[in-house]
Amino acid sequence: MVVDSSLALGVLLVVAAAAGWVIARLTTRRTTTTRSAVPPADFYRGLNHLLRDESDKALAVLQSIAEADSGMVEIHFALGTLFRQRGETDRAIRIHQNLLARPDLARRHREQALFSLAEDYLKAGLFDRAEALFVQLIDQGVQRSEALQRLVSIYERQRDWNQAIDARRQLANLLPGNHAETIAQYYCEIAQQARETNDLAQMRAALKSARGASRNIVRGALMRADLAILKDDVSLAVKLYRKLLESTPELAALVLLRLHGCFDATSAELSRTLREALRRQPELANHLAKAALAADLSQNDVVAETIRTYIADNPALATLSENYEDNYSALTEMLHSLGLARLQFRCRECGYSAGDLFWQCPACQSWDSAQTDIRITAEATTEI
Ligand SMILES: [Zn+2]
Incomplete structure (x- = not known):
């Protein structure tokens, strides 16, 4: 009952x-x-x-x-x-x-x-x-x-992130939990507010505090790379994005999108960066292929190679690919436009799902609980 x-x-x-x-x-x-x-x-x-x-x-x-x-x-x-x-x-x-x-x-x-x-x-x-x-x-x-x-x-x-930091610090003395990571998230929220008002010095200071609280949250690393872009330091940003791809390959969709903002899709620099990340982190290939299919970003030759391997491992997609004569750009565009490749973010605590990345789940209020959830289907009923 x-x-x-x-x-x-x-x-x-x-x-x-x-x-x-x-x-x-x-x-x-x-x-x-x-x-x-x-x-x-x-x-x-x-x-x-x-x-x-x-x-x-x-x-x-x-x-x-x-x-x-x-x-x-x-x-x-x-x-x-x-x-x-x-x-x-x-x-x-x-x-x-x-x-x-x-x-x-x-x-x-x-x-x-x-x-x-x-x-x-x-x-x-x-x-x-x-x-x-x-x-x-x-x-x-x-x-x-x-x-x-x-x-x-x-x-x-x-x-009110400053008050939240104070209260969370007091709580950390009384109760076990991921307080340091959550405090780092609060600092990232302050950094985000500074970014929205174009206060890059405040954004930098808040990200430094976030790193001081915890080095384990990828959001801080992602925002540090974004800050480098805002300060026109593309080479630092690319280095940080590459490290993120290596440490957290499941973030490939977010990072690939940002890398496409740094380079032309077919540029040798982008290929070199991706090849280096793949050499250090072989698991990235699968994530990169799915991310590229979901985000319609398959023009780069290194990305196309990961897609080729991914399709070869998935017979349902392989059949579909034959119709496109291995033209991955056209295939990706078709999958994307028909909604057969979808990038979602799903809360690992409560299952809440959204098209946009969330750092605090709107449903259960958990922090850093969003997982990339890429669904690619050859047709409406066949999920890969
Ligand atoms: Zn949740």
Whole structure:
């Protein structure tokens, strides 16, 4: 049976609230013997509604319990979380604000209510208020890593990269993860902003910081080569592009396009650069052939040679190629114009796919998760 995640969460919350209720009552019984340590019958009615996926009825029952017993703090937290999960953030905010207004609220409950209220604001898109509360919680040392994770996500959404760098650095001290690589991505974002305003000095400084944070991200290398082009240093750019082809052959489509901006497609310099990269990285041939087919860039003789080998290894394409008498330019143009060769970028974390390269997945927010996905088909149904 597939259980809806919000339903499962609701049931968990209510069971947790019941546990809290029982503990609270057992503690009370030490001093008074008049109250039972068994949750009221309505409680089970509410739980039944949740199990039947009748969240409206469950909420009504839980609300009536909360109203009858204002001391049952856990039920209020369960209600607040359920409202937030349902997108009813106004009601969730009211519940948590009411809890915080209680002068007798225990410290741990006050901290929990503050965190929950910050989560409500985040869900409601009230980023300034959420940020202020998460900062307050971090300063108080309450749920620091969770609060920092939320802060990082707020700064990423607001594209406030300097704040994101600060928060991510603090998080790196508390939680293992690819923080250095992500910080390098933030610097690349700053470099990209500088590029858009034609501030090449700022772009260079940000790329240097990105490299300082992590040498492992190809985006920084790609942007350093792009910066060299912007500064008319073509020989440095070509050297960097060639190194990228060798280290990350799956980026062939992006690099080949850029190399075509540096040289004439049939130039000896382009052939020499590609031949050198192929000598150092034989795996590049397959990537280069597919990239050239998808991007309609097959005029160069070295590229054409990789296409010839690729086609020879794929009988379905070989038949098609015969019709074009090994004229790869014409073949590539046909594949391209009919959409039989397509370059896509696919997120390795969630499968999101787009025609343009993304460095942060718009669907799951993962960084550097895009993989080149080139699909070449001889006809609509035959995929190579
Ligand atoms: Zn994704």
